[in-house]
Amino acid sequence: MAVKRKKRSTAAENEIITLTNVCKAYSTGAPALKDVNLHINRGEFVFIVGDSGSGKSTLIKLLLRELTITSGYINVMGYDLSKIRHRKIPKFRRNLGVVFQDFRLLKDRNVYENVAFAQRIIQKSNKEIKKNVPSILAIVGLAGKYKAKPKQLSGGEQQRVALARALVNKPTVLLADEPTGNLDPKNSWEIMKLLEQINENGTTVIVVTHNREIVNAMQKRVVTLKRGVIISDEEKGGYIDED
Amino acid sequence: MRINSFFYTLRQGVRNLFRNKWFTLASIATISACLFLFGLFYAIVMNFQHIVKNAQEGVAVYVFFDDGLEDSRIQQIGEMILKRPEVSRVDFVSAEEAWESFKADYLGGYEDGFTENPLENSAQYEVYLSDVSMQSALVTYLESVDGVRMVNRSELVATTLTGVNALIAYVSVGIIAILFAVSVFLISNTVMIGISVRKEEINIMKYIGATDFFVRSPFVIEGMMIGLIGAAIPLGIIYTLYNIVMEYITTRFSMLSSLLSFLKVEEIFNVLTPVSLGIGVGIGFLGSIITVRKHLRV
Structure with a gap:
């Protein structure tokens, strides 16, 4: 199937994510991704869309180095992920903010500690943590709820905490896997606005989503996957109806 | 590791004990049960050996x-x-x-x-x-x-004492083997519970970019503290029990205590205390390392 591409900068030195002929097959033998070529530049905002089973989650897991490719070449922020050593993975992930559909917060710690945790991992001093965490919580609009435990927050608020945790270390790339999947339309829009704001400040943002309305309204680059193959890659695209 | 990271890790290890109260209690109970049996057996065997040794010395x-x-x-x-x-x-x-x-x-x-x-x-x-x-x-x-x-x-006395000595050795090996098997079974079960409790937490830490060492350290501290408490409890119980039993034997069966000499509680605990604490901390350390390692490859 031919891949549609419209006016996209391909300056290699500006590329932050490169996938060349990437294939991923699971042990069951079913191919999850077939011959995927994808280039994402520094500072881009990209939607990855597609139906269930299209390979979106596999792609995110490959970018996170949760999974390894079966063949091809994958480079994220200068790390060749097919060759990276296990002990180098933490350092790689520290430049990568991640937001999940199910928030994945540490349930027994409050908002402040959840966000501070990301800073502790990179061994920031207590002084820096006390400065950075309230500041990022203010950006996501949760300055007043720093003592709350995740279960005391709404879905939208929990996702903001996850976003604050992903951003506090000032990542180069932000990966968001269905960030609005568990949210109502109002909260979904607020999260998307925050992601757009983060992108405007220079962070590369990659959002995997099913949300047709948001994708169509935001007019960002859209990469569409179907059965493990990229069928469309548009600069200011929309959600493709496959019917 | 920076000093504040070290103290953070230490604090988290202690807090983990209270965060997962049921897991902590189950682990402490398991280790306590195993070490209680071990301590009890040790005290009995040591006294047997002492009695036999005394008898031998009189031959x-x-x-x-x-x-x-x-x-x-x-x-x-x-x-x-x-x-x-x-x-x-x-x-x-x-x-x-x-x-x-x-x-x-x-x-x-x-x-x-x-x-x-x-x-x-x-x-x-x-x-x-x-x-x-x-x-x-x-x-x-x-x-x-x-x-x-x-x-x-007296050939009969010598043969009897030699036989008793051999019997004690065989029984000791047998009981230690049974205790070891029971301990491994109980502890592996507790570790399995630990895995399900920890899985999500470890995954989150790894996604954020925590090193294996950073993820592992609080769990290891937690495990060692569980082991320490799990060893201290049976030591306390055995100490008290031993004193009560010795006092009972001396007062109620004065005839027996004049014939047989038992070890003083200090003589038992000079060895039992460091060995039990060592085993407890060792089990806690290994248990937590094994539990966490299963999830570090994320």
């Missing part, structure tokens, strides 16, 4: 000399016996001492009819063994020594 071989043997030769024989590795002590009993002892034990003031020492030829060495199983070898040797007229020993 003597009596060496009598040829008539008119010179004192210098007797002295020489004594030195030869003392050089034997299985011998712990050699006491010389002169004919006069033997008669005095006999009078005291059996005649009770009715010795007036004796004008001479009837035990004239009864000067002897009382030879005590460090290993009673070597008695017959020693007797064979002594009988071959020039100047030795006769060697007396």
Whole structure:
């Protein structure tokens, strides 16, 4: 199937994510991704869309180095992920903010500690943590709820905490896997606005989503996957109806 | 590791104990149960060994000399016996001492009819063994020594004590093997619970970019503290129990306590305390390492 591409900068030195002929097959033998070529530049905002089973989650897991490719070449922020050593993975992930559909917060710690945790991992001093965490919580609009435990927050608020945790270390790339999947339309829009704001400040943002309305309204680059193959890659695209 | 990271890790390890109360209690109970059985068994076996050792120390071989043997030769024989590795002590009993002892034990003031020492030829060495199983070898040797007229020993006592010793060794090995199997089963079950409790938390840490060391450290501290508490509880219980039982035996069965000598609580705990604490902390350390390692490859 031919891949549609419209006016996209391909300056290699500006590329932050490169996938060349990437294939991923699971042990069951079913191919999850077939011959995927994808280039994402520094500072881009990209939607990855597609139906269930299209390979979106596999792609995110490959970018996170949760999974390894079966063949091809994958480079994220200068790390060749097919060759990276296990002990180098933490350092790689520290430049990568991640937001999940199910928030994945540490349930027994409050908002402040959840966000501070990301800073502790990179061994920031207590002084820096006390400065950075309230500041990022203010950006996501949760300055007043720093003592709350995740279960005391709404879905939208929990996702903001996850976003604050992903951003506090000032990542180069932000990966968001269905960030609005568990949210109502109002909260979904607020999260998307925050992601757009983060992108405007220079962070590369990659959002995997099913949300047709948001994708169509935001007019960002859209990469569409179907059965493990990229069928469309548009600069200011929309959600493709496959019917 | 920076100093604030170190203290953070330490704090998290302690907090983890309270965050997962049920897991903590289950782990402490498991380790306590295993170490309680171990401690109890250790105290019993040590006392058995002590009693048998005391009995062994009382087993003597009596060496009598040829008539008119010179004192210098007797002295020489004594030195030869003392050089034997299985011998712990050699006491010389002169004919006069033997008669005095006999009078005291059996005649009770009715010795007036004796004008001479009837035990004239009864000067002897009382030879005590460090290993009673070597008695017959020693007797064979002594009988071959020039100047030795006769060697007396109690074969039955020696055989019985050797048998008891062997039995204790076999039973010890058997019970330790059973305890070990039970401990492995109980602890692996607890570790399995730990895995399900920890899985999500470890995954989150790894996604954020925590190193294996950073993820592992609080769990290891938590595990070691669980092990420490799990060892301290049975030590406390056994200490109290031991004192109560010893007091009970001494007061209620004074006859028994005069025949058998038991170890003091300090003698048991000088070894049991460091061993139990070491095993507890070791189990906690290994358990947490194994639990966490399963999820580090994220």
